[in-house]
Amino acid sequence: MQPAIYLDNNATTRVDPEVVSAMLPFFTEHFGNASSMHGFGTAAGAGLARARTQVQALLGAAHDHEVVFTSGGSESNATAILAALAASPERREIVTSAVEHPAVLALCQYLAKQEGYELHIIPVDDKGRLDLDAYRAALSERVAVVSIMWANNETGTIFPVEHLAVMAKALDIPFHTDAVQMVGKSTLSLADSAIDLLSLSGHKLHAPKGIGALYVKRGTRFRPLIRGGHQERGRRAGTENIPGIVGLGRAAELALAGLADENTRVRGLRDRLEQGLLARIEHCFVTGDVENRLPNTANIAFEFIEGEAILLLLNREGVAASSGSACTSGSLEPSHVMRAMGIPYTAAHGATRFSLSRETTEADIDRVIEVLPGIIARLRGLSPYWNAAEGTAKSFEPAYA
Amino acid sequence: MWNYSEKVKDHFFNPRNVGVLDAPDGVGEVGSIACGDALKLMIKVAPADARITDARFQTFGCGSAIASSSALTEMIIGKTIDEALTVTNQDIAGYLGGLPPEKMHCSVMGAEALRAAIANYRGEALEADDDEDGALVCKCFGITEGLLSRAIRTNALTTVETVTAYTKAGGSCATCRDKIEMVLGDVNAEMVSEGLLESAKAFRYRGRGLGETAPVTTPATARPTPPARPAQLRPAQAAVKPAGAKPAGGPMTLVKKIALIQEALEAVRPTFQRDGGDVELVDVEGDTVSVQLFGTCVDCSMSAFTLHMVQEKLSEALGRPVRVVPADDSMAA
Numbered sequence: 087m088q089p090a091i092y093l094d095n096n097a098t099t100r101v102d103p104e105v106v107s108a109m110l111p112f113f114t115e116h117f118g119n120a121s122s123m124h125g126f127g128t129a130a131g132a133g134l135a136r137a138r139t140q141v142q143a144l145l146g147a148a149h150d151h152e153v154v155f156t157s158g159g160s161e162s163n164a165t166a167i168l169a170a171l172a173a174s175p176e177r178r179e180i181v182t183s184a185v186e187h188p189a190v191l192a193l194c195q196y197l198a199k200q201e202g203y204e205l206h207i208i209p210v211d212d213k214g215r216l217d218l219d220a221y222r223a224a225l226s227e228r229v230a231v232v233s234i235m236w237a238n239n240e241t242g243t244i245f246p247v248e249h250l251a252v253m254a255k256a257l258d259i260p261f262h263t264d265a266v267q268m269v270g271k272s273t274l275s276l277a278d279s280a281i282d283l284l285s286l287s288g289h290k291l292h293a294p295k296g297i298g299a300l301y302v303k304r305g306t307r308f309r310p311l312i313r314g315g316h317q318e319r320g321r322r323a324g325t326e327n328i329p330g331i332v333g334l335g336r337a338a339e340l341a342l343a344g345l346a347d348e349n350t351r352v353r354g355l356r357d358r359l360e361q362g363l364l365a366r367i368e369h370c371f372v373t374g375d376v377e378n379r380l381p382n383t384a385n386i387a388f389e390f391i392e393g394e395a396i397l398l399l400l401n402r403e404g405v406a407a408s409s410g411s412a413c414t415s416g417s418l419e420p421s422h423v424m425r426a427m428g429i430p431y432t433a434a435h436g437a438t439r440f441s442l443s444r445e446t447t448e449a450d451i452d453r454v455i456e457v458l459p460g461i462i463a464r465l466r467g468l469s470p471y472w473n474a475a476e477g478t479a480k481s482f483e484p485a486y487a
Numbered sequence: 488m489w490n491y492s493e494k495v496k497d498h499f500f501n502p503r504n505v506g507v508l509d510a511p512d513g514v515g516e517v518g519s520i521a522c523g524d525a526l527k528l529m530i531k532v533a534p535a536d537a538r539i540t541d542a543r544f545q546t547f548g549c550g551s552a553i554a555s556s557s558a559l560t561e562m563i564i565g566k567t568i569d570e571a572l573t574v575t576n577q578d579i580a581g582y583l584g585g586l587p588p589e590k591m592h593c594s595v596m597g598a599e600a601l602r603a604a605i606a607n608y609r610g611e612a613l614e615a616d617d618d619e620d621g622a623l624v625c626k627c628f629g630i631t632e633g634l635l636s637r638a639i640r641t642n643a644l645t646t647v648e649t650v651t652a653y654t655k656a657g658g659s660c661a662t663c664r665d666k667i668e669m670v671l672g673d674v675n676a677e678m679v680s681e682g683l684l685e686s687a688k689a690f691r692y693r694g695r696g697l698g699e700t701a702p703v704t705t706p707a708t709a710r711p712t713p714p715a716r717p718a719q720l721r722p723a724q725a726a727v728k729p730a731g732a733k734p735a736g737g738p739m740t741l742v743k744k745i746a747l748i749q750e751a752l753e754a755v756r757p758t759f760q761r762d763g764g765d766v767e768l769v770d771v772e773g774d775t776v777s778v779q780l781f782g783t784c785v786d787c788s789m790s791a792f793t794l795h796m797v798q799e800k801l802s803e804a805l806g807r808p809v810r811v812v813p814a815d816d817s818m819a820a
Binding site for chain 2: 402431467469470
């Protein structure tokens with residue numbers, strides 16, 4: 087069954103119909119190779135150039151040539167990290183955080199294991215906030231690259247990345263940030279920042295899957311990951327995915343125009359959802375840094391029940407969400423983000439993420455607030471832990487007449 | 488989304504026999520909230536013919552865990568105790584029209600709960616199970632040698648990966664991988680000799696020199712070179728250099744080292760005690776520190792993460808990377 091209420095926008099978003107219509111001519115009409123001399127190529131080249139300035143505007147970048155189109159977030163992350171390492175082969179250390187997306191964390195662990203790099207994995211506290219002392223201590227002239235995400239995909243927690251970049255810059259360390267969740271949700275001004283490299287992904291902002299970009303600040307030392315052609319000024323070979331790029335450009339334009347809505351209306355809906363659920367369901371709490379996070383993300387840990395069961399029952403009610411529980415991932419443990427925050431296991435298995443978008447409506451939110459308390463109660467009714475827990479809670483809450 | 492059969496979905500959305508039995512004749516409890524799934528099975532048994540007249544369950548877990556519990560109750564009601572004992576996890580999975588391989592451990596949990604409930608009915612002390620069920624192999628998920636052997640036999644498992652999928656053993660910190668290989672090798676060898684398994688398919692444990700060049704060692708004290716680590720390496724096992732650690736000035740005496748480790752452990756103990764657990768130093772061997780976890784920490788699926796935290800603190804205190812592993816009972820003895 088197709089859920090009618092889609093609250094899993096941190097996983098992927100619906101392609102905006104305006105993005106689709108911007109792309110369509112580039113499949114059948116302006117299908118040329120942007121490198122060709124004829125008219126077909128010229129039209130494709132024009133679409134490419136326009137998209138580059140559209141993405142530049144969303145990032146607040148100083149130059150359009152700082153935008154390198156890639157196949158998506160993972161390619162951008164790999165390119166950024168490997169490019170920085172290749173540019174400073176004498177430096178043998180990497181700094182990253184414990185809550186990165188696997189596209190960064192798994193690559194860094196691979197580099198540590200296979201290439202002998204020394205890895206500094208900066209921990210977070212129980213609210214998911216980065217340990218700044220540990221970060222400061224890890225920085226040295228031996229570090230080849232820092233890669234720290236801007237906003238966390240599971241909790242929405244925002245790291246003070248601009249500040250972290252300044253600290254790295256002081257020691258002349260290239261700074262990369264995986265910003266796939268941040269771009270399109272906050273006003274950015276990379277021209278004024280010390281960030282050297284930034285990854286973004288199209289499908290997180292209503293563009294299609296398979297397209298993304300890497301921001302490379304002018305003057306940053308860089309080695310391409312994919313060699314062969316002169317495309318993207320020699321920084322990413324391969325005939326450009328013109329329809330995807332045009333779509334990303336249009337999506338960037340729409341995201342820029344929607345920033346105010348994202349930070350007022352969408353934020354308000356998110357808060358309404360959270361408050362509504364917390365008021366109606368006992369033994370649950372919001373994970374992450376509540377004061378400092380994406381406007382669209384709510385991650386709520388429901389104690390004494392398991393996330394997959396919540397998702398299956400929500401899905402039956404037409405609501406799509408996601409979970410950091412072990413069972414949904416196919417691994418046997420709750421997500422590394424929940425574990426890094428030290429969320430107790432009684433709650434980590436029931437952590438459920440709702441991620442909104444500009445397409446989310448008040449009716450969507452009200453529907454979730456309506457159905458979820460029953461689902462939680464139903465699963466707790468099945469749980470051998472629940473009665474005991476209820477008893478404990480009661481014993482701590484004096485009854486008032 | 489998992490590709491669940493219609494039968495699994497039916498038993499998840501409409502679970503049968505949920506709840507608590509008044510004065511049950513047998514109760515079986517397996518798993519723990521830490522492991523991500525747990526099942527409490529209660530049975531009523533007619534004294535005349537030892538027939539199960541009613542069964543109820545309470546389950547914490549995913550869709551297939553709830554469906555497996557529900558199916559189990561349906562399967563055993565009306566069976567005599569002896570008949571019920573023949574129900575295997577394969578039967579539960581089959582009744583449900585199959586389970587995804589990663590979810591087979593849910594059916595194993597059902598079969599184990601049934602076994603425990605019947606043992607309880609027969610008055611066999613569950614506590615005595617430890618001896619009967621052999622040593623704890625996977626500390627993260629509390630999986631014993633006995634459970635591993637049964638799962639390997641019933642499902643004709645021949646790889647460590649499938650053992651993990653069916654029992655969860657080794658699915659967290661993976662420090663028990665070698666022990667799983669030993670059990671797998673032993674059970675497969677038995678199955679071959681009983682004609683239950685083709686010799687070519689059997690898993691052969693490499694640490695014991697079955698025609699290998701590796702030296703023969705006694706299993707109790709053997710600490711063979713670990714085989715290739717599973718793909719999902721955890722930060723704890725990567726070459727993590729503690730942030731902010733200064734290189735030690737010179738070689739450290741063992742006494743000094745242990746004192747520093749004790750001091751660092753004392754500092755983290757309150758965190759454990761808050762959660763009803765505790766941690767204690769067992770041994771220091773080179774850069775490997777064995778610690779014993781107690782209380783709720785023992786079968787907490789977070790224990791790998793916990794160890795990672797301890798590892799960071801110890802590395803910080805010593806100014807050099809160390810590896811923290813759960814103490815092995817047989818080695819500590």
